[in-house]
Amino acid sequence: MTDPTPADDAFLAILRARLGDAHVLTEPADMAPHLEEARGLYRGSARAVVRPADAGEVAFAVRVCAEARVPIVPQGGNTGLVGGGVPHGGIVLSLARLARIRALDRVGATLTVEAGAILADVQRAADEAGMLFPLSLAAEGSCRIGGNLATNAGGTGVLAYGNARDLVLGLEVVLADGRVWNGLKGLRKNNAGYDLKHLFLGSEGTLGIITAAVLKLFPKPLSRAVGFVGLASPRAALRLLEGLRRAAGPSLTAFEVMPRFGLEIVLAHMPGSVRPLADAHDTYALVEFSSPRPDAAAGAELEAALAAAIEDGTVEDAAIGASEAQNAALWALRENLSDAQRYEGGSIKHDVSVPLARLADFLEQAEAACLEAMPGLRPCAFGHFGDGNIHFNLSQPVGMDRAEFLAAWARFNRIVHDIVQRLDGSIAAEHGIGLIKRDELQHYGDPVGLDLMRRLKAALDPQDLLNPGKVVALSDKPPPALP
Template sequence: MTKVVLDRFAAIVGDAHAVRDPDDIAPYLIEPRGLYHGNSPMVLKPGSVDEVSKILATATETGTPLVPQAGNTGHTGGQVPLEGESQVIVSLSRLNRIRNVDPTGNTMTVEAGCILEDIHKAANEVERLFPLSLGSQGTCQIGGNLSTNAGGIAVLAYGNTRQLCLGLEVVLPTGEIWNGLRSLKKDNTGYDLRDLFIGAEGTLGIITAAVIKLLPIPVGHQVAIAGLDSPDQALALLNKAERKCGHALTGFELMPRIGMEFTTTHIPGNRDPLQENYDWYVLIDISSSQSEEAADIMMQGIMEEAFSDGIIKDAVIAQSESQRAAFWNLREMMPDSQKPEGSSIKHDVSVPIAAIPDFMTRADRAVRAAMPDARIVAFGHMGDGNIHYNITQPKGVTPAAFLARRHEINEIVYEIVLEMGGSISAEHGIGQMKRDKLAAIRQPIEIELMQRIKAAFDPAGIMNPGKVINTPGKPLPH
């Protein structure tokens, strides 16, 4: 990648928005978990769709590989360059305008660099809700959420990011701009191109804007935490809550005792709301379109019946909005609370909901057979089958020795997940972390179809190479 080529890119965005200093580039080269660290001679920060178009057209002409990057909060290395390669980063942070808010049609048109929390605030100003909720919402950007089809804590009621998007604006690798910013809820005219780009992790083009769905803000809201003995009881509680609440059940989170201990120990202000310690905890979230009283009555009914049936041992229902937020903070800070305990081997997996207790039993047995002192912190969105099956570094073991066994432990967990008809990536994407595993577990025809799509959209192979799938004939470093 010559200086002449880099100068051409810099001329598109202006020198002030073409980052070349290694110290300034460094934060873009590593992801939050520190597992992947790449190389890049330049970070480009386009300020318009036209500039993105010119960048991609120039990259195709010169054969320059590009890595789109939003808020850099991804967990599988999809947003950072490959190590040992020279790839230009395209940051979407300056494309951060909210173009239109339509409370009557319940839509909002946003650019890819809009921070998720800012979208929440804009929706709230017109008494609407954008339900995508993530722990990283103060820094993650909607373009990255769309590119990874992010999940979050409200999937049970509202679906993944894919279900919350009506239309897209995308710049293709050739520099062509596809304006698919449609706000129609029903549009049955041919192939759904939108769904190709959502979840593609920047391998087919760059999402520059989207039309997203808004919903009425729930009138009533209630949260409770219950203590119980096993995931089997949690499953029974979920079934009961779904029967009583239907679509009003917006969250059902499973948490282990060790996770609660980490969170209350390492996160200031957090405490266990129950009087006794329990092996497992469940957080239930109910949203009502009728009233606060209706949400409270539903929650009271669930807890009373579950206690009477011997499903739960104890429970506490939030008495204020601040207490509801405190209950959710226990769950949302669980990943961060693992960091002071050492390194983690993490799995973002899903299995059929009814199989979760069996998965927990089998995975725990297999992991402890391989690593007897493993500290298993398995928690997550039980209501939609997504478990974050994490293993914290055993005491007395060095981080290097522990992480050296990451792939071994991954294989143990993934084998059980796949045997149960599950997925190795529930909401975090494939990136570079699971690229080779994806190729190994999917049918050959599925991988071939993905490669055909990639070749059709990106014949020069410039878009986020080495992520999601390998391009035939182009071996990539690990």
């Protein structure tokens, strides 16, 4: 593989002739937003940022780069958290201009969108049609649907609706040689050979470039109730989850958990936050019941379920939103936690999942092991408890140097991920592998599975031009180091 030098501008001239000078960016100031990931852990380099307008221009750009053996890093909103969209040479291929809503099928309950559509705009298009696209996450105002699908994003709706891959019926994908696979059929049943879309969903742009998708839509919830619950421990949260699932079935659409430390820093740092319960509790759960029936008594059902849990000792206290404004305020306590952590210094982050029955075991073992390794550390384990996904974040001890703390990242990876492995979990729940977990995947991954992944990569991208070095590498070249 070769990467062009400033004297080797032939391929850029070809791209400019087709896309226009305004969409082949080479000035440092123009490229800067595309070279650094959201948390600032990685900063890369590129020869140019290329901005095609449609799938045909994406295919053209890929063919030109393939002929010149120039690496390509596909990029959506650049909101990823594992360094998967950071370039190290070659070009950044931005999908931002592919932002059209192509079609809405009310009868089939599908929406066909281009990869550059902002997630919030996709949600809005569904809402305006009286339906729901349930993928929801903190970055939905800036992340783009192509990146969501390429990383198999999770978010707060997984308990009821599944991950991003569960919300897709068809894809349009540009392959490494510039050919376009048109798999945009909006079929609920299609067993005509291999289900190729699942090769590209979650592949982080290493096997092909998603340019459009047919998405599933759902009935819009018309009755909703949100509760904020105080609990004595994560084990009590697990008991509550079991009880609510039995009582509510599919009406239980969200179950998020955060620790006392997490709530306290949200209250301290996020303007407008209000303490929802009079007393402090070890663990908090954010619970949502919803129904597509406008006459459904979601509030009464949630109140009855929580009252029963208080009576049997599972729940210590609870508050239920009395309006949509109060529901939104309760949700904000959970959604603002990631931002609040920034004010507490360095944070070493883990995005892991374990079987539901082992969630409490994981939290107890991981917190004890990390505190033993570094007294004064402040664990902040929170997230999508209902589907087994925990963001096991570690805030630095008060007064410790941030750089010194972050230098311990690999040490804590081994502590936390060893426990995840023992409990039959995954070191990458919803954020992906990218650069930051590539070596961890090599360490913990099943050898046969890793071999299959390399074979797929070699078959679909034999020149290793699509997001090279991410997820699974075809060479032994190490990823860039964390700062």
